[in-house]
Amino acid sequence: MKMIDAQITETVRRHAESMEIRGEMDAEVLELIYERRLFKLFSPKEVGGRMLDLPEALHVFEDAAWVDGSFGWLVQIGSGAGFFATVMEPDAVRELFTPHEFYIAGSDRPMGTARKVRGGYMIGGTWPFCSGAQHASLFTVTCRIASNDMEDGRVRAFALTPEQISVEKDWNAFGLKATSSHTIHVADAFVPESYRFNVTAPHFHFDHPVYHYPFTAFATANIASTAIGIARHFFEAARAHIDGKKAGWMDKAPERYGNVDRLLEEKEDALLHARKDFYDAVTASWDTHLDGRPLDSYHLDAVVHCSKKVAKAGLDGAQALHRHLGMEVLMEDHPLNRIYRDLHVASQHGLLVDHAGKL
Template identity: 90%
Template sequence: MKMIDAQITETVRRHAESMEQQCEMDAGVLELIYDRRLFKLFTPKEVGGVMLDLPEALHVFEDAAWVDGSFGWLVQIGSGAGFFATVMEPDAVRELFTTREFYIAGSDRPMGTARKVQGGYMIDGTWPFCSGAKHASLFTVTCRIASNDMEDGRVRAFALTPEQVSVEEDWNAFGLKATSSHTIHAADAFVPESYRFNVTAPHFHFDHPVYHYPFMPFATANIASTTIGIARHYFEASRAHIDGKKAGWMDKTPERYRHVYRLLEENEKFFLHARKDFYDAVAASWQTHLHGRPVDHYHLDGVVHCSRKVAKAGLDGAQALHRHLGMEVLMEDHPLNRIYRDLHVASQHGLLIDDTGKL
């Protein structure tokens, strides 16, 4: 069965505008996600997950983001956190990951402190941009360890339960509004030793090829696939918008219709070419990985480069086209406006930004 089907598309798009206004996922949409296990695409089957191969999951993330940017972002972020199953203690994973409503919100920014105590750690800190904070069943945070021993100053991640966290509803970005990517706070929260993990350490629990794929290109490709889906939706919606304007434009200024349609065709073609390069780079690295050979820098750099290139192609194309679509697309409640804003915010993620000037 196709994971992102007509029922999901119709349900999510019907609620998209209200979810943006409410700044969180609709309860019915969340129920559909839980039923389809869309937050568990990288969660081990032993704890109720789906556990897809990386290339297959990337296409699901793209399709989800094509339906709606906030929906796709949360499916991708929620599933991506399943990677932590292989670096946490197996008993903790069985305890925390099995719930039907499983979703991890968190931050990789080392903005907390972990003080070693008997049996675990006391956690204090503040972490911004925790996508899905309003419905998370678990939070992961990154801290510097303060223990007056050899661990002092090291950075490690920890799992916190919802009752240990307070959510500050401060996500006021101009796109991806329904992701509830808020700041979280923890004070004197006790975390047992088994809830500590290190995503860069060797990982062999709940074995699967995804868990041995290098984490940074894994995360970069996941986010890139989300921007691909949003950009694909933008070009598709733009085409429908232009077709709706054709009669009026052809009657008054036929050269406008031809010019705008040409802009659409040229920018969409460039984007689709970059999309193909992205999936080709992922496939090449994945096949090398499956054959038991280390994924070398050539393949990994190719995945990261193509991730950034396709995000830029989608955003640049939307920017080139948007200002030619008329005044109505400037209104926040216009569907193209929402897609445009979502694309800007998704492509702003640090993993997709190239500051070398090579793209």
């Protein structure tokens, strides 16, 4: 059975406008996610996860984002955090990853302090942009350790439960509004030693090839697949929009429809070509990885480069096309407007931005 099927598509899109207004996922949508284990694509099967191979999961992320940007973003972020299963203590993973309503929100920014005490740490700090903060069953934060031993100053991650977190509802971006990507605050919360982990030093307690794949390329590809799905949705919705306008445009300005039609085809083709390059790069790296050969800079650079390239193709195409679609799409409650805004926000992630100016 296709993981992102007609039922999910209908349910999510039916709630999309109201979710954007409320700034969070609808309960019916969340329950579908939990039933399908869409937040557990990279979680071990031992704790109820699906544990997919990377290329398979990327297609699920793309399909989810094609349905709706906020929905797809949370499926991708929630599942990506399953990577932590290999760096946390096995007993902690069994305890924290098993719940039906499992979802990890958090931040990799070292914006907190972990003061070492008997049996664990006292955590304090503030972390912005924690997607899914409204429905998370678990939070992970990154801190600098304060101690009188060799750990002093080291950066480590820690798992906290919802009752230890204060959520500040400040996510005010113009897109991906339903992701509840709020700031979280922690004040003097005790975290046991077993809830501390280091993402850069995997233990492979729960082993799978995904957990051996380099994390930066893994995370970049995950986010890129989400941008692809949103861009595909934009071009599909734009096609329906201009076809609906065809008769009126042909009557008033016969050249308009042909011009916009050609532009859409050109930009969509550019996206699809970049999409093919992206999946080719991921597949080549994954096959090399499965063969037991080390992934060199050639493979990893290709994944990162193609991720940035496909995000740019989608964003540039949407930007070029949007201004030709008429006044209606400027209204925030127009579906194309929401998709357009979601694409901008997803593509703004630092891992997808060509900071070096090479694209």
